[in-house]
Amino acid sequence: MSFSLNAWFESEKTGQWGASPVHTNTLDVLFYRKISAEHAAERLLSDVNLRDSTQENAWGFWNLLFHAAASLPDHVDVLVQLILAIRQAEASPEGPNKLTQSLWSSWDDAHSFYYTWRTLDSSKSDLSSDNLTGADRWINFTSFSAKLVQQGDEMFMRECGIQAFFDIRDTLETTLFSHANTLLPHSITSAEECLTTDIEAAACWIIHGGSKLQSVSNESFGSGWSRGLSRKTEFWDGEPGFSTDRWHFWAQRLETLAKEEFMSERAKEPVTKAVKLIEEVARAPIWSIAKEPCASI
Structure with missing residues (x-):
């Protein structure tokens, strides 16, 4: 929309x-x-x-x-x-x-803004002439960000790609109960609606940026992110950051979540595409962002 x-x-x-x-x-x-x-x-x-x-x-x-x-x-x-x-x-x-x-700081601010408002604006109100919900904007912004990572240089990966990891991880490696606990007190969407939105956004990261994300080395993000990359979650205590095993696990989680009753039909199509892309990239030659020229900014 x-x-x-x-x-x-x-x-x-x-x-x-x-x-x-x-x-x-x-x-x-x-x-x-x-x-x-x-x-x-x-x-x-x-x-x-x-x-x-x-x-x-x-x-x-x-x-x-x-x-x-x-x-x-x-x-x-x-x-x-x-x-x-x-x-x-x-x-x-x-x-x-x-x-x-x-x-980079402006993108980070925008990412935080659209992430927060994805649960605070679920109605198509008269105050919004574009007839978009907060969830619509979050998914659109995520697709755009993924394309920046896919087509951009090392800095787009370093500044935006790291957030892709956190968005995908926090969506696919938490239970519905834990997801509900992250909702703001004044959120006007349910935990099921929020998780469905986040699953669709995670799928958009993978569809539009996954072939590059799936082959990046964790070292490309710099040592400052080592703690965030290595944090254990409810579903993962294996290798830190992006890894082949973790991508396979994410594909399995997407397939499992797509079967949940709360999942919307709208979200199921990108989830199917994301799973297929993970499998296709897993069979492709390895690419490393570390080999690309480093940008100055």
Whole structure:
């Protein structure tokens, strides 16, 4: 489910944060395929507010893109291309491309926001003209993030891929009872609904980013994540982090959970695709992100 483009742009122009017309106009022509992602990146980086990249301006810009990803799933692919183009842009004579320095913290904030609101907005209310639920936005944002990991460089894996591990682990390696205990007191979805949403999101991580996630080495995330990667769970006390055995276990868990009565029909299709992809990648040659050129930011 998603916004119409016209409704979305109107909401962004008149919304709380008052998105810059330069940014919304550029996205408008990009979404209608009137310019390329590279041209859009050049146009955006020529904007003095983004070139100078104060924290507030950068946050507002990335928030606009992440909101688009969560609201407009039909345009996620071109958004991914735009972000990659911005990241790869050369420094201009007027100043360096500092915008990507705030990409990671802004993405992390957006991830936390959509994760939290997945259980706080289950009704399609009159206050939300896009007719999306919090769960819809969470799943859309996860699919977008997975594509960034799949198509991006080492930094996308290091900054976003580690969160993919935690999202998948925390969904597939906990019981329904434990999942219920993580709900906020004012959540308006049930534990079953929340777990179904998280299972679908985990499947999206695997479908759109799994071939890269499944072959990454844990060392690629750096020593700072060793404790998080090695934490034991209700269902796993084997090798830490990503491992072949753990991927097989996740495939088994997905198959088991897909048979639960609380699982929605909508979630079952991506779960089936995710299981199939895990099996296919397990038979493919090993790839290591450590062999890729390291990004500077």
